[in-house]
Amino acid sequence: xxxxxxxxxxxxxxxxxxxxxxxxxxxxxxxxxxxxxxxxxxxxxxxxxxxxxxxxxxxxxxxxxxxxxxxxxxxxxxxxxxxxxxxxxxxxxxxxxxxxxxxxxxxxxxxxxxxxxxxxxxxxxxxxxxxxxxxxxxxxxxxxxxxxxxxxxxxxxxxxxxxxxxxxxxxxxxxxxxxxxxxxxxxxxxxxxxxxxxxxxxxxxxxxxxxxxxxxxxxxxxxxxxxxxxxxxxxxxxxxxxxxxxxxxxxxxxxxxxxxxxxxxxxxx
Amino acid sequence: xxxxxxxxxxxxxxxxxxxxxxxxxxxxxxxxxxxxxxxxxxxxxxxxxxxxxxxxxxxxxxxxxxxxxxxxxxxxxxxxxxxxxxxxxxxxxxxxxxxxxxxxxxxxxxxxxxxxxxxxxxxxxxxxxxxxxxxxxxxxxxxxxxxxxxxxxxxxxxxxxxxxxxxxxxxxxxxxxxxxxxxxxxxxxxxxxxxxxxxxxxxxxxxxxxxxxxxxxxxxxxxxxxxxxxxxxxxxxxxxxxxxxxxxxxxxxxxxxxxxxxxxxx
Numbered sequence: 001x002x003x004x005x006x007x008x009x010x011x012x013x014x015x016x017x018x019x020x021x022x023x024x025x026x027x028x029x030x031x032x033x034x035x036x037x038x039x040x041x042x043x044x045x046x047x048x049x050x051x052x053x054x055x056x057x058x059x060x061x062x063x064x065x066x067x068x069x070x071x072x073x074x075x076x077x078x079x080x081x082x083x084x085x086x087x088x089x090x091x092x093x094x095x096x097x098x099x100x101x102x103x104x105x106x107x108x109x110x111x112x113x114x115x116x117x118x119x120x121x122x123x124x125x126x127x128x129x130x131x132x133x134x135x136x137x138x139x140x141x142x143x144x145x146x147x148x149x150x151x152x153x154x155x156x157x158x159x160x161x162x163x164x165x166x167x168x169x170x171x172x173x174x175x176x177x178x179x180x181x182x183x184x185x186x187x188x189x190x191x192x193x194x195x196x197x198x199x200x201x202x203x204x205x206x207x208x209x210x211x212x213x214x215x216x217x218x219x220x221x222x223x224x225x226x227x228x229x230x231x232x233x234x235x236x237x238x239x240x241x242x243x244x245x246x247x248x249x250x251x252x253x254x255x256x257x258x259x260x261x262x263x264x265x266x267x268x269x
Numbered sequence: 270x271x272x273x274x275x276x277x278x279x280x281x282x283x284x285x286x287x288x289x290x291x292x293x294x295x296x297x298x299x300x301x302x303x304x305x306x307x308x309x310x311x312x313x314x315x316x317x318x319x320x321x322x323x324x325x326x327x328x329x330x331x332x333x334x335x336x337x338x339x340x341x342x343x344x345x346x347x348x349x350x351x352x353x354x355x356x357x358x359x360x361x362x363x364x365x366x367x368x369x370x371x372x373x374x375x376x377x378x379x380x381x382x383x384x385x386x387x388x389x390x391x392x393x394x395x396x397x398x399x400x401x402x403x404x405x406x407x408x409x410x411x412x413x414x415x416x417x418x419x420x421x422x423x424x425x426x427x428x429x430x431x432x433x434x435x436x437x438x439x440x441x442x443x444x445x446x447x448x449x450x451x452x453x454x455x456x457x458x459x460x461x462x463x464x465x466x467x468x469x470x471x472x473x474x475x476x477x478x479x480x481x482x483x484x485x486x487x488x489x490x491x492x493x494x495x496x497x498x499x500x501x502x503x504x505x506x507x508x509x510x511x512x513x514x515x516x517x518x519x520x521x522x523x524x525x526x527x528x529x530x531x532x533x534x535x
Contacts, residue, residue, distance in 0.1 A: 161379035165392035
């Protein structure tokens with residue numbers, strides 16, 4: 001068999017594979033857009049779930065995700081700084097780094113069940129706090145990983161230059177190295193946010209869901225993703241339409257956050 | 270020889286230096302005297318230890334755990350004129366004090382991701398200077414001394430990352446000069462720059478020696494001969510020869526020095 005023929009076969013196969021992959025993606029997006037947009041009405045945004053809208057769900061989902069971010073960002077960024085700037089070659093550093101990497105791919109349902117065991121079960125009720133904690137646990141390894149990697153990209157000369165000017169290590173790390181890695185670290189945070197805003201499994205056993213508008217996080221808390229999961233299984237047409245609308249809106253939000261993340265990075269490099 | 274009239278400011282005595290996990294020392298019993306307000310060049314093939322020795326002089330190695338020093342690196346205390354061993358400094362604030370006296374310029378320009386003004390003010394602020402008027406004055410003076418004031422004065426609040434490579438390097442020099450150091454260590458400061466920027470930096474270094482003692486590591490033999498008063502030649506972790514630059518380049522005592530300078534190896 002000659003080389004040119006082999007080349008053509010491989011090229012054709014890989015093109016077909018790519019088209020299949022992209023095809024399904026577009027199929028999903030087009031269906032989602034078609035069904036979603038046609039189901040959206042003004043009342044979708046102004047009513048709560050009990051009246052056939054998603055207002056309380058959006059507020060609930062964002063409340064839990066933002067709270068998770070507030071908790072996970074400082075811990076994640078500081079852990080990343082520890083690993084890269086202070087951990088050195090210690091065995092402990094390697095163990096933490098690897099565990100964090102493994103946690104990135106931990107099944108989200110496992111995290112949900114874990115949080116259920118210590119924040120839901122003892123209190124006897126699903127609650128928004130538990131949902132936030134589960135989301136924060138999802139975010140942590142992503143933020144730790146990106147912070148660690150972004151700090152690694154900062155040239156060591158920059159640290160040395162700071163030290164040579166009479167800086168102490170912690171000042172140089174916080175005022176110069178972290179600043180130099182700011183864009184990358186911010187992108188990591190945005191992407192981790194985009195990841196958790198669309199999570200269902202960690203919330204199923206933690207916040208569960210609520211049909212009504214509430215800001216009381218000690219009880220069942222409204223969630224967009226859990227609602228989509230529930231609505232999609234209901235028999236009536238109106239519920240399924242609302243599920244489509246909610247899915248479309250959620251996808252648009254995730255896409256938007258991803259675009260912002262990319263824009264921020266592209267702008268600075 | 271001018272050596273007798275010059276005043277020693279730093280003395281390296283029997284210095285051994287070992288990198289973490291290295292089987293043997295990189296510097297093997299170095300002895301060297303640095304004279305005040307003179308330019309001392311360190312030359313030698315790659316891996317000879319010249320940068321290692323330079324980086325020992327302000328203990329920048331200490332940023333990495335596990336480096337071992339033996340011997341002495343003495344710095345003259347300008348208050349009582351006594352030589353003090355910098356290797357005895359243990360606490361972080363003592364090392365900070367040393368680095369404020371012995372500054373360093375690196376091969377690649379290392380502007381911090383902040384404005385031109387803040388770059389120069391950074392070291393001053395670390396030193397605890399807060400008054401805006403004092404900062405303004407010292408930043409301007411440093412930028413003038415580093416011959417970058419004209420280019421920078423209209424854009425002090427712009428990011429330093431927007432400067433050209435040569436300008437960034439002069440900014441880094443300004444940043445160090447602002448601290449009024451006694452000694453400035455240059456680690457191949459022009460090897461990442463174009464010839465015109467290199468010329469500007471060399472001129473600047475010659476100017477600087479009025480106020481500060483300069484030690485410069487360079488791979489460029491012409492640069493060493495143009496700039497320096499004294500030259501030291503290193504090879505495989507040993508100091509082979511030290512002397513007036515003219516003598517080292519025209520009539521070295523050691524065969525090895527001559528071979529290197531005439532380009533027979535290295």
